[in-house]
Amino acid sequence: MTDLDRFVFSFLNVEVMRRYLPSIAEGFVLTVELALAVIVTGLALGLTLAVVRSLQIRPVNWLIILGVDMLRAVPPLVIIVLFYFALPHVGVRMSGFTATWASLSLVLAAFSEEIFWAGILAVHKGQWEAARSTGLTFGQSLTFVVLPQAVRLTIPPLTNRAIAITKGTALASVVGVPEILSAAITGQSFAANPSPLTLGAIAYLILFIPFVVAGRFIETRFAWKR
Amino acid sequence: MFIVGPSGSGKSTLLRCVNRLEEPSAGAITFDGIDVLAPRTDINGIRRQMGMVFQSFNLYPHMTALGNVALALRKVLKMSRTEAADCARAALTRVGLADKADAHPSELSGGQQQRVAIARSLALSPKIMLFDEPTSALDPELVGSVLAVMRAMRESGMTMVVVSHELQFARAAADRVVFIDHGEIVEQGPPARVFGDPAHPRTREFVARIAGHQ
Numbered sequence: 165m166t167d168l169d170r171f172v173f174s175f176l177n178v179e180v181m182r183r184y185l186p187s188i189a190e191g192f193v194l195t196v197e198l199a200l201a202v203i204v205t206g207l208a209l210g211l212t213l214a215v216v217r218s219l220q221i222r223p224v225n226w227l228i229i230l231g232v233d234m235l236r237a238v239p240p241l242v243i244i245v246l247f248y249f250a251l252p253h254v255g256v257r258m259s260g261f262t263a264t265w266a267s268l269s270l271v272l273a274a275f276s277e278e279i280f281w282a283g284i285l286a287v288h289k290g291q292w293e294a295a296r297s298t299g300l301t302f303g304q305s306l307t308f309v310v311l312p313q314a315v316r317l318t319i320p321p322l323t324n325r326a327i328a329i330t331k332g333t334a335l336a337s338v339v340g341v342p343e344i345l346s347a348a349i350t351g352q353s354f355a356a357n358p359s360p361l362t363l364g365a366i367a368y369l370i371l372f373i374p375f376v377v378a379g380r381f382i383e384t385r386f387a388w389k390r
Numbered sequence: 391m392f393i394v395g396p397s398g399s400g401k402s403t404l405l406r407c408v409n410r411l412e413e414p415s416a417g418a419i420t421f422d423g424i425d426v427l428a429p430r431t432d433i434n435g436i437r438r439q440m441g442m443v444f445q446s447f448n449l450y451p452h453m454t455a456l457g458n459v460a461l462a463l464r465k466v467l468k469m470s471r472t473e474a475a476d477c478a479r480a481a482l483t484r485v486g487l488a489d490k491a492d493a494h495p496s497e498l499s500g501g502q503q504q505r506v507a508i509a510r511s512l513a514l515s516p517k518i519m520l521f522d523e524p525t526s527a528l529d530p531e532l533v534g535s536v537l538a539v540m541r542a543m544r545e546s547g548m549t550m551v552v553v554s555h556e557l558q559f560a561r562a563a564a565d566r567v568v569f570i571d572h573g574e575i576v577e578q579g580p581p582a583r584v585f586g587d588p589a590h591p592r593t594r595e596f597v598a599r600i601a602g603h604q
Contacts, residue, residue, distance in 0.1 A: 293411050294448035294507075298462035298514060299438030308461060312452050 177359040184351035184360040191347030192367045194261075198343060199330040199371075201265050206272025206329065207322070213273060214280035218306065228277070235274035241335050243267040248339040260339035272329045279321045283314030323379035327372060344368060392560040392581070393553045395570035396596060401553040402445075402522050404570065408551070409433075409440045409520065422517060438466050441511025441519040445526050447503040449495040455482060455506045456491040459513050467514065481513035482506070485539045501532030505539055512543070519543065521552040557600050561585055569593045 165173070217228050235243075247263040258266070287310045295305035337346035344367045351360030393401045407414040410426060410433055419426040426436055449458050459478035463469045469477065482488050485505040495503050504524055511519060521540070525533045537559050544550060544563055554560065560567055561581045568578040569590075577590045588594045 288448070290444060290446055290448035291450065294442075294444060294450070294510075295461075296434075297409055297411065297437055297440070297442035298510065299434045299466040300462060301434055304465050308465065309450055313450075316452065 174358055175362050177355075177357055180351075180355045180357045180359040181363050184347070184355065184363060187342070187347045187351060188344060188360065188363050188367055191342055191344040191364075192371065194341065195330075195333050195343040195367075195371065198261065198265060198268075198333045198336060198341070202268040202272055202329055202333070203326050205265070205269040207276050207326075209269065209273035210276030211280050213277040214284060215306065215311075217277070217281055218284055232274040232277050235271055236278075240267055240271045240332050241338065243270065244335055244339060260336060260341040263339055264333065264336035264341060268329055268332050268335075271332070272325060275325050275329075276322060279318045279325065280314060283318035284310060286317055287313045319379070319383050323376075323383070327375060327379075330371070330375070331368075344371075391549075391551050391566045391568065392564040393551065393568045393570060394555070394557065394560065394596070395576075399570045400573040401570055403573075405520050405522050405551060405553050409437050409442060411442075434466070438462070438514055439517045441508075441514065441516035443504070443507050443511060443519065443521045443524045445523040447495070447500070447507045447527070449503055449507055449510075451495050454492050454494055455487065455498065455509075458495070458506055459510045462510070463513055477513055478509070481509040484512060484542075485509045486535070499532055500528045501535040504528065504536050508536070508539055508543075516548075518549040518551065521550065521554065523553050523555070525554065525556055555600065557585065557597070569596065571596070 213228055213232070217225050244264055244267040247258065247267050248260060251258065251263075284306075291309050291313065292305055295309040296302075300308070333343055334345040336343050337349065340346075342350070344364050348360045348364030348367075351363075352358050393404065395401050403412060406412040408419060408421075408426070414427065421436060421440070424431060424436065426433075449455075450461070453461065456475060456478050459481050460471075460474040463474035463477050464471065467474075479488060479491060482491055485508050487502060487505055487509065490498060490502060490506070495506070498506065504527075508519075508524075524540070525536050528536065533556070537556065540550070540552070540559075541563055552560070552564075564581045566578060567581045567584040569576045569584060569588075569592075571592050577584060577588060577593045584593065585597055588597055
């Protein structure tokens with residue numbers, strides 16, 4: 165057996181891959197579901213927090229900043245483990261999927277709140293003044309004038325965050341969710357061959373390439389000439 | 391009415407206090423018999439009746455010219471989409487930009503942008519228009535188009551308060567000129583008198599300096 169043959173046998177073993185393709189395909193679907201759920205709730209919560217922060221109520225803002233900074237500082241894995249293993253002791257029981265979804269949503273909310281907030285601040289003060297001078301309320305000015313501009317400004321960093329958090333779904337393997345990585349590691353153990361990991365990597369590529377392309381498309385679609 | 395004075399004299403601040411974009415620390419503002427500064431006054435209701443035009447236009451970059459004009463019509467005056475579009479188109483026609491309704495601000499010249507901004511205020515049928523240095527950010531050859539629109543508004547009887555350095559325009563179009571320095575009214579009266587025969591030495595100095603440039 166040459167070195168190349170050994171490499172192909174270990175990492176590109178078609179027979180092993182075929183055997184574990186179904187379980188990794190199921191993991192793929194689960195990862196997509198988890199990622200979509202996290203992105204939707206995380207971004208919605210982040211946007212809500214940024215809007216609340218723009219109301220400039222001091223004690224509320226302190227709470228938001230404190231919470232956001234903590235969530236950004238703590239590794240997401242710690243939060244997942246806390247939700248899954250610690251909360252049952254106080255009577256809150258949840259599945260591994262729910263624990264991962266809730267944890268990653270909170271982390272994404274923390275990061276996206278900061279991004280949305282920076283976007284709101286980046287919109288020129290004159291935009292507020294023009295809107296308010298025509299009689300629009302604070303809420304209307306925010307909704308129709310400031311946020312549309314802020315969101316456009318923040319699409320590139322938000323795309324990056326969404327990709328990062330989607331990779332974070334691999335952490336769900338720790339709490340027994342059979343997503344891509346989990347399915348691949350299980351396959352590797354049973355087959356005593358790392359080819360399922362290669363398959364997992366391919367699954368992640370299939371997942372992320374459309375993601376990145378969609379991000380670029382949204383960036384150009386929503387950009388306006390300055 | 392024109393408010394003139396050296397930079398830093400408080401002209402813009404005074405104007406911005408009128409619709410409470412800035413909160414005055416003292417004094418009274420009465421608009422159409424209503425105390426603008428009273429805590430119970432509906433400031434959004436008042437602002438709707440006071441148009442404001444800014445030095446830097448402040449058009450919404452994510453909307454077309456028509457969208458810029460129509461937004462407040464729909465959200466403040468609660469017009470339907472088609473009603474607001476018709477009304478916005480009429481306002482754009484008044485400033486000579488009916489053909490630019492679908493252009494975004496970035497596709498318009500400075501003079502055109504400022505006229506869209508005027509249309510945005512005008513569409514709400516305000517009782518008074520506030521202009522904060524409307525031509526200061528424009529190239530000299532574009533100033534004329536904006537002044538022409540302002541002159542037409544004056545002719546149609548609009549009450550206007552203008553902060554501007556266009557003294558020739560003030561001389562030709564203003565009923566009253568107020569000269570401000572260091573936050574105080576130094577002198578006021580008809581333009582012919584304030585510019586032609588200023589009583590106060592500070593006014594004299596200012597008029598001479600500006601005239602030297604024009």
